[in-house]
Amino acid sequence: MKQHSLFPQILTITAAMIFLGALGAYWPSLISAENRAPDAAVDGAVSYQGYLTNPSNNALNGTYPMRFILYNAAAGGTLLWDSGTFNVGVTDGLFETRLAIDPSNFNGEELWMAQYVSGELLTPRQEILPAPYAHSLRPGAIIKATGSDTFNNYTVEVHMNNDGFAFNRGAITGQSTTGNAIYGLANNGRAIYGQTQNGYAVYGFDGGSNPNEGYGGYFYSTNGIGAYGYSGADRTHDNILAPGVYGQSNRGVGVYGRGDTSDSYSFFNEGGYFEGGKGLYARGTDPSNQAGYGARIYSTNYRGMYVTGKSGQYDAYFGLGAGISASNVIDRGGRTQSLVVNLGTATIAPGDLVAIVGVAENPENGEALLGLAKVDAENRNGVVGVAGEAISAETITDHDGSSYVDFNPTSGTIAPNGYFIVITNGLAPAVNVSSLARGTSFQIGDKIAISADGTLGRSSDDGIVIGKVAGEIDVENGTIPVFVDVD
Numbered sequence: 406m407k408q409h410s411l412f413p414q415i416l417t418i419t420a421a422m423i424f425l426g427a428l429g430a431y432w433p434s435l436i437s438a439e440n441r442a443p444d445a446a447v448d449g450a451v452s453y454q455g456y457l458t459n460p461s462n463n464a465l466n467g468t469y470p471m472r473f474i475l476y477n478a479a480a481g482g483t484l485l486w487d488s489g490t491f492n493v494g495v496t497d498g499l500f501e502t503r504l505a506i507d508p509s510n511f512n513g514e515e516l517w518m519a520q521y522v523s524g525e526l527l528t529p530r531q532e533i534l535p536a537p538y539a540h541s542l543r544p545g546a547i548i549k550a551t552g553s554d555t556f557n558n559y560t561v562e563v564h565m566n567n568d569g570f571a572f573n574r575g576a577i578t579g580q581s582t583t584g585n586a587i588y589g590l591a592n593n594g595r596a597i598y599g600q601t602q603n604g605y606a607v608y609g610f611d612g613g614s615n616p617n618e619g620y621g622g623y624f625y626s627t628n629g630i631g632a633y634g635y636s637g638a639d640r641t642h643d644n645i646l647a648p649g650v651y652g653q654s655n656r657g658v659g660v661y662g663r664g665d666t667s668d669s670y671s672f673f674n675e676g677g678y679f680e681g682g683k684g685l686y687a688r689g690t691d692p693s694n695q696a697g698y699g700a701r702i703y704s705t706n707y708r709g710m711y712v713t714g715k716s717g718q719y720d721a722y723f724g725l726g727a728g729i730s731a732s733n734v735i736d737r738g739g740r741t742q743s744l745v746v747n748l749g750t751a752t753i754a755p756g757d758l759v760a761i762v763g764v765a766e767n768p769e770n771g772e773a774l775l776g777l778a779k780v781d782a783e784n785r786n787g788v789v790g791v792a793g794e795a796i797s798a799e800t801i802t803d804h805d806g807s808s809y810v811d812f813n814p815t816s817g818t819i820a821p822n823g824y825f826i827v828i829t830n831g832l833a834p835a836v837n838v839s840s841l842a843r844g845t846s847f848q849i850g851d852k853i854a855i856s857a858d859g860t861l862g863r864s865s866d867d868g869i870v871i872g873k874v875a876g877e878i879d880v881e882n883g884t885i886p887v888f889v890d891v892d
Contacts, residue, residue, distance in 0.1 A: 450505045456498045457522065464498025472521035473504055479517050479530055485510045490521070513544040718813055740831025740889070742793060744812065746824050749778025753792050753819040756837040756884055758855060758871065759827055760787035768798060769810040777827060782859040785869060790889050791833040793826035795819045828889055832875060835884035836861070847874045853887055 453473065457465045471493045475486040486506050493502045510516065517530040550560040565576035579586030589596030599606035611619030624632040634650035652660035665674035679685040691697035702710045714720045723729040746765045747753050758780040767774040780788050797815040802808045812824065819825040836853075838861050847853070847863070854868030855861060864870050869892055876886035 450503050452501060453504050453518070454499070454501045455520075457495050457500060458498055465495050466497065468492050468494050469522050470524070471502070473502075474519040474521075475506060475510060475533075476517045476519060476530065477514055479532065482517070485516070717815065722812070738832055738834075740828050740833070742826050742828055743775065744796060744824060745775045745777045745827045747778065747819045747821050748776030750821055751779045751781075752821070753777075753779050753823075753825065754837065755792055755794055755818070755825075756833070756835045757792045758788055758836070758861065759790060759792050760784040761789055762787065769812070775827075780855060780859055782857065785855045785857075785859055788855055788869060788871060789891060790827045790829040790871075791836050791887070792819065793828050793833075796824040796826060798824050829891070830889055832886065833872075833889050834886045835879070835882070836887045838878065838883055838885055847878060847885065849874055849876060853885075854892075 457469070459465055469492070470490050472490045473488040474484060476482040477485055488504055493500050516533040518533055519530045520527045548560055552558055563576045577587070587597070597607070607622070609620070609622035611621045613619035622632075632650070634648070636647050636649045638647035650660065652658075660677075662675075662677035664676045685700075687700040689697035689699040704710075712721045744767075745759075748762050748765060753759060759777040760780045761775065762778040762784055763776040765774045765776045766772075775789075777789065777792075778784060779792075794814050795817055796812050799811050799813070800808055801811045814826075851874045852864035852870050853861060853872060853874055854864040854870045856865060857867045861871075862868070871891050872887045872889040874885060875888045878885045
């Protein structure tokens with residue numbers, strides 16, 4: 406038997422998909438929906454056709470045993486697949502059969518088909534050529550397209566119905582031993598863009614066993630932002646788990662930021678920058694009482710923390726419980742101060758001497774709060790210090806409906822039941838003096854006291870010393886600096 410003419414026509418899986426995709430809206434008229442399974446995938450087999458004649462070039466008819474073998478070379482080479490022998494019908498020389506070739510063999514390398522008919526090897530081997538458009542899918546191929554203003558216009562679009570499988574089965578997968586498994590480059594747009602309804606728009610995983618070597622995701626920028634995160638979650642909800650960027654680690658830190666490590670002072674060398682309704686919110690959840698810090702701040706070369714607040718606000722406020730504990734506190738004013746409330750009937754001005762008249766309840770935490778009043782002849786024995794700045798107390802409602810009291814410094818005098826700061830020890834730069842004392846000449850270091858009638862003057866037998874004169878009287882304002890040290 407002699408093969409006079411053999412015209413193999415191979416449709417690879419990829420080429421078949423391109424062909425079917427080109428049918429577009431005409432598909433239902435060619436294959437009925439009733440005979441097609443929903444979301445059916447193209448089969449992995451290929452169609453092989455040929456024309457068979459006898460030595461006299463006459464077309465053959467009948468059934469002939471055939472065998473097909475796939476190689477990776479025109480002669481010799483590696484046997485990739487063998488169909489085994491099976492019967493094929495031939496009519497007027499034409500035959501067509503279905504070959505269940507392994508799709509993994511169609512990887513862009515050359516392929517050659519050897520054919521046996523009734524045990525006779527037909528020569529030469531037939532080269533398997535791709536469909537024209539399949540050339541764009543060979544290794545190293547470049548797929549090009551021109552962008553348009555059409556929404557979601559893509560050069561390649563891949564869809565996969567993955568509802569019935571685990572999350573780690575993707576529409577596109579990339580694998581590389583040393584380089585980039587998937588690489589994206591865009592001059593102006595998005596190099597890689599991901600969108601999801603309820604899953605992960607972009608998911609990265611490092612399965613390495615060595616710490617500090619692999620990254621689940623690595624982002625680098627030469628002149629812009631390495632990684633930018635945004636969340637459009639409803640801000641009226643307590644949605645702490647839907648932030649712009651969320652980091653979690655079982656061995657290290659959830660989010661690590663590192664700025665310029667040079668010794669130049671610059672706004673741009675911060676390890677992290679936070680801006681928002683609350684610039685930074687930190688909460689410790691460690692079950693150990695000794696380790697559950699909301700924040701731990703450390704510096705190798707300078708101050709551990711620098712804080713500055715808005716004018717008229719505390720630079721830092723520590724409320725509830727013990728408030729703050731430190732191994733060393735430096736007050737640049739060299740004084741001891743406390744928050745108190747005016748329980749007297751008279752308005753107190755900053756610089757007035759004040760005395761104990763009772764105890765009130767702190768609206769912030771319910772603990773005891775010292776109640777003071779302006780010094781007079783009746784309460785002078787309870788003098789404890791000098792009134793400082795007034796403090797406003799405002800009830801704030803948080804986003805979750807809870808409320809708390811916020812204290813802030815303010816200007817002006819302190820009305821009855823108003824809050825203020827009292828200097829109980831140290832420098833009070835402007836203590837109000839009585840009209841009797843304004844004509845008195847004081848020397849720095851003189852003891853200053855409250856007399857029996859409640860006026861301020863030099864120490865006397867019946868006076869209660871509150872401290873020593875620290876400077877000259879300001880005649881215009883009627884004040885004198887005093888280092889407070891109550892007897």
